Each structure stands twice: as C-alpha cells, then as structure tokens.
Amino acid sequence: MTASRIVSLGHYQPPKVLTNDDLAKLVDTDDEWIRSRVGIRTRHIAVDETLVDLAAEAAQKALAASGRLAHEIDLVVVATCTAVERSPNTAAAVAARLGITAPAAFDINTVCSGFSYALATADHALRAGAATRALVIGAERMSDTIDWTDRSTCVIFGDGAGAAVVEAVPDERAGIGPVVWGSEPEKGDAVVITGWDPTISQQGQAVFRWATTKIAPLARETCLKAGLDPSELRGFVAHQANLRIIDAIAAKLGTAPDAVIARDVVDSGNTSAASIPLALSKLVERGELRSGDPVLLFGFGGGLAYAGQVVRCP
Numbered sequence: 001m002t003a004s005r006i007v008s009l010g011h012y013q014p015p016k017v018l019t020n021d022d023l024a025k026l027v028d029t030d031d032e033w034i035r036s037r038v039g040i041r042t043r044h045i046a047v048d049e050t051l052v053d054l055a056a057e058a059a060q061k062a063l064a065a066s067g068r069l070a071h072e073i074d075l076v077v078v079a080t081c082t083a084v085e086r087s088p089n090t091a092a093a094v095a096a097r098l099g100i101t102a103p104a105a106f107d108i109n110t111v112c113s114g115f116s117y118a119l120a121t122a123d124h125a126l127r128a129g130a131a132t133r134a135l136v137i138g139a140e141r142m143s144d145t146i147d148w149t150d151r152s153t154c155v156i157f158g159d160g161a162g163a164a165v166v167e168a169v170p171d172e173r174a175g176i177g178p179v180v181w182g183s184e185p186e187k188g189d190a191v192v193i194t195g196w197d198p199t200i201s202q203q204g205q206a207v208f209r210w211a212t213t214k215i216a217p218l219a220r221e222t223c224l225k226a227g228l229d230p231s232e233l234r235g236f237v238a239h240q241a242n243l244r245i246i247d248a249i250a251a252k253l254g255t256a257p258d259a260v261i262a263r264d265v266v267d268s269g270n271t272s273a274a275s276i277p278l279a280l281s282k283l284v285e286r287g288e289l290r291s292g293d294p295v296l297l298f299g300f301g302g303g304l305a306y307a308g309q310v311v312r313c314p
C-alpha cells in the first residue's frame with residue numbers, strides 16, 4: 001500500500017526579535033511573569049515581511065533541501081489563520097513565487113492545529129494518487145492580530161513559518177502515521193480572531209485546562225494507531241503554546257526520559273499553525289532528531305480543534 005513521507009524540512013523567522021523586557025516597556029508585565037507562566041523568552045515579529053514572504057522563505061528552504069525541483073511539486077497546502085489576502089490564497093501566491101506550475105493549491109485554517117490537518121490532507125491526497133509530491137506549509141503573522149495594549153495576549157504570540165516536502169513512498173512503515181483529529185465546536189469562543197482588522201482574544205485558563213486534560217489521551221491514541229507505545233517515540237513536537245502545557249502533556253503521555261521534547265516556544269513564542277513545522281525543522285537541523293526517528297506531532301488550539309500524527313524524521 002502506498003504511503004507518504006516527509007522528505008525535507010525548512011523554516012523561516014523574521015529577524016526582528018522582541019524580548020520580554022521590550023514588552024515590559026509597552027504593557028504592565030515583566031520577564032519573571034512571562035517565563036514562569038508561559039515559558040517564553042523571545043518571539044520574532046514580522047516588520048516588512050508579508051505572510052506570503054514568510055511561507056515562501058520556509059518553502060524554498062524545504063524544497064532546496066529535498067533536491068526536488070519546483071515543477072515536480074503538484075500540491076501546495078498552507079495552514080494559516082492570518083491570511084489577509086482572500087484571493088489569491090496563500091498557497092497559490094507561494095506557488096507563483098517558487099515557480100511551481102499548475103499545482104492544486106489551497107489554504108487550511110484550523111488555527112493552531114492547522115499544520116497537522118494540512119499534513120494529513122496531503123498524506124491522504126498522495127495515498128489516493130491525487131498528487132505525487134506536496135509542499136505542506138504552516139505560516140502565521142500573528143502580530144497582525146495582536147492588540148499591543150493587551151498584556152494577556154501580546155506577550156504570547158510570534159510570527160514565522162515552517163514547511164515540509166512530502167512524497168509518496170511504497171513502504172507504509174516509512175510513512176506518515178494515521179491522523180487523529182477532531183474538535184469541540186461548542187468551546188469555539190475560547191479562542192477568537194474575528195473581523196477584517198482582527199484582534200485575538202482567548203480564555204487562557206479554559207484553554208489551558210482543556211489542553212492539559214484532553215490532549216494527552218488523544219496523543220496516546222495517535223501513537224497506538226501508528227503501532228507505537230509513547231515510550232518508543234524519539235521525539236514529541238506539540239503545538240508550542242506554553243511550556244507548562246507541553247511538559248504536562250509529555251509527562252501524562254509517558255515519553256522516554258531521553259526523548260526529545262520540542263520547547264521552541266521559549267525562543268519563538270506561540271506561532272499558531274507554524275509552531276510544529278518550525279520546531280521540528282530546527283530539531284532536525286541541529287541534529288537533535290535523526291533520519292528515521294519516530295516523532296509525534298500534535299496540534300491543538302482555536303476551534304477548539306486538535307490533530308496529530310506520528311512521522312519519521314527526514
């Protein structure tokens with residue numbers, strides 16, 4: 001049976017960095033509060049870079065690392081909740097920038113879990129023979145949604161992008177594992193980004209409780225569906241929302257003591273749909289995760305939606 005695998009990864013963050021001390025000049029906050037409650041030290045903020053710039057930079061790096069050519073890509077999927085342009089969609093704009101001709105190109109918005117939805121959608125298309133090679137991107141300009149006078153949100157979010165080249169392979173075991181996905185729409189008002197000039201607001205404690213109680217069992221189910229016990233994972237890349245949430249889920253899941261737990265939230269803040277590919281790409285680039293390592297990706301957030309799958313590192 002045909003499967004699909006991640007061939008290469010790439011990521012991009014805009015160069016401007018905002019520290020906690022920078023934010024303490026804008027709102028009534030301090031480094032100690034932010035570090036102890038969320039775990040963030042810095043976040044990257046786009047100044048001149050558009051969402052398409054961020055996505056295209058990450059995609060270009062993933063494509064270059066894959067050794068494949070632009071015309072060999074026939075599917076582009078971008079996960080984002082911060083697209084300003086409705087038409088052309090972000091995926092089409094990225095494809096045009098990279099010289100990818102005639103791809104199926106579309107955006108997916110499931111907020112923070114978007115990358116896992118996009119990866120599953122690409123995997124299903126490749127398995128079905130509807131495409132042969134895909135670029136799957138998570139990209140966000142969360143700074144567009146921030147009220148810089150609201151201390152409860154402005155310290156949390158950042159901008160960035162991560163991308164993966166995914167292609168069909170004959171060996172099921174080398175591939176992307178089955179997705180576990182779903183949502184609790186009745187809790188939709190826990191994270192809200194609305195209007196043409198949107199501002200993000202969230203019920204932080206409610207999302208915190210939901211994430212720390214509901215996600216670990218779903219993450220375990222995802223491992224078991226992939227034929228692995230969580231203790232066999234080499235890595236765990238959760239949505240980078242909050243260090244305390246990440247560590248709580250990893251502890252409940254029962255990862256091995258030497259498993260690599262992504263903690264990119266410390267340097268990058270919460271980049272919504274970009275957070276998982278960004279963190280995974282950095283871990284592979286630094287050699288902390290190696291080719292063939294089984295890694296659980298698990299996204300959760302606005303919706304309230306979740307999705308995850310076990311992948312093998314490129």
Ligand code: UT7
Pocket residue numbers: 028029030033034037038112151152153155191202203204205206207208211241242245270272300301302
């Ligand atoms: O990716 C989208 C999904 N979203 C999430 O996963 C978010 C999940 N939730 C969280 O990560 C946490 O709930 C937050 C980081 C958002 C907030 O942490 P918390 O420990 O739940 O704090 P809190 O909202 O209960 O606020 C505690 C106190 C409040 O003051 P009072 O009412 O106790 O006097 C806040 O006004 O902290 C205050 N506060 C701040 N103080 C200093 C809120 N933001 C700040 C701040 N600096 N930046």
